[in-house]
Amino acid sequence: MNPIISVKNLKSFYISNILDVTVVVKAVNNVTFDIFDDEIVGIAGESGCGKTTLLNTLMGIIDPPLKVFGGEIKYNLNNKYYDIVKLEEDEKTKLRWNVVSYIPQGSMSILNPIRKIKKIFFDFAKSHEDLDENKFERIVDERLESLKLPLRVKNSYSHQLSGGMRQRVAIALATIFKPKIVIADEPTTALDVVMQRDIIDLLSEIHEEEKNTMILVSHDLSIHANICARIMIMYAGQIVEIGKTETIFENPLHPYTKFLINSLPIIGDKKVREAAPGKPPSLLNLSEGCPFHERCPIALPICSRKNPRLKWKTEDHAVACFLHGGEDTYHEQINAKTYI
Numbered sequence: 001m002n003p004i005i006s007v008k009n010l011k012s013f014y015i016s017n018i019l020d021v022t023v024v025v026k027a028v029n030n031v032t033f034d035i036f037d038d039e040i041v042g043i044a045g046e047s048g049c050g051k052t053t054l055l056n057t058l059m060g061i062i063d064p065p066l067k068v069f070g071g072e073i074k075y076n077l078n079n080k081y082y083d084i085v086k087l088e089e090d091e092k093t094k095l096r097w098n099v100v101s102y103i104p105q106g107s108m109s110i111l112n113p114i115r116k117i118k119k120i121f122f123d124f125a126k127s128h129e130d131l132d133e134n135k136f137e138r139i140v141d142e143r144l145e146s147l148k149l150p151l152r153v154k155n156s157y158s159h160q161l162s163g164g165m166r167q168r169v170a171i172a173l174a175t176i177f178k179p180k181i182v183i184a185d186e187p188t189t190a191l192d193v194v195m196q197r198d199i200i201d202l203l204s205e206i207h208e209e210e211k212n213t214m215i216l217v218s219h220d221l222s223i224h225a226n227i228c229a230r231i232m233i234m235y236a237g238q239i240v241e242i243g244k245t246e247t248i249f250e251n252p253l254h255p256y257t258k259f260l261i262n263s264l265p266i267i268g269d270k271k272v273r274e275a276a277p278g279k280p281p282s283l284l285n286l287s288e289g290c291p292f293h294e295r296c297p298i299a300l301p302i303c304s305r306k307n308p309r310l311k312w313k314t315e316d317h318a319v320a321c322f323l324h325g326g327e328d329t330y331h332e333q334i335n336a337k338t339y340i
């Protein structure tokens, strides 16, 4: 099966100059993975591990201080290949919304509070392409109805809607042209558990109906468990494990993934949940070796010297850990100076 998105050795760093010193935050650090047609893939990891930066780069939103220092992101759209990193801005604009759409973090708050929802839809459409207003209004009505939103929301201001309703509107807006790929960053954040369920069900319904590909970021693995076919675990700018959702939950291989799963609450189980000890490393100053070695209770001597590569253990389960692969699986630390 051909991937719809193929990411190879992607390095996406923030570069700034503070008091004449170049500061490099290695937010996405040599990442390689494939995303397939008609699947929902989750990206999980602690706050600050690079999830949003990865999504922005996938969307081609690469504004300073963010810079891509290497690698490629290839979209395969009807057997035409596009490297989003190299596309001109107008070509990216053509792809966005129609082909690939983004539900950004805190998307409910992107709804302009002084514009009625209907106007927000029109503003959004106009910024994208020349559309006949009547035709577009019919598209909006159909979308709102298919997402079970009452048409009266069109005449409301965002503050008149509940948090869940606002998020539904934001999703309706982002998916109005039924894009082939939907990228959602923390779509359930700031919602109560009932609303979280509602949004997850909505995304599942859109996926079922439109057979699109979804990439869903959340720091909460229980959200992924409910909707994703596969999960990628991200740690300190790197993908450290990829697998089918049931494999990740039943047979996690990376010690960090194990901590993530063990820290999830289980109804009726009063055992103290165990989170990973210590704090995630600063992406400004990564030490040598595996980025998790300082927090890893079972680190080997090699782990402080070399950084393991992602190695496929089975056809659909990969892990970057020396406990599951030999010395041949390391890659040298990426020295940002090489790229500046």
Ligand SMILES: Nc1ncnc2c1ncn2[C@@H]1O[C@H](COP(=O)(O)OP(=O)(O)OP(=O)(O)O)[C@@H](O)[C@H]1O
Residues within 6 Å of the ligand: 014, 025, 027, 045, 046, 047, 048, 049, 050, 051, 052, 053, 054, 065, 219, 283
């Ligand atoms: N504009 C910026 N300039 C410099 N560093 C940045 C910038 N934006 C983000 N970073 C840093 O890049 C790293 C990755 O951030 P990112 O927001 O991608 O992580 P995340 O996993 O999405 O976190 P969260 O779950 O909190 O949103 C962090 O160390 C963050 O501080």
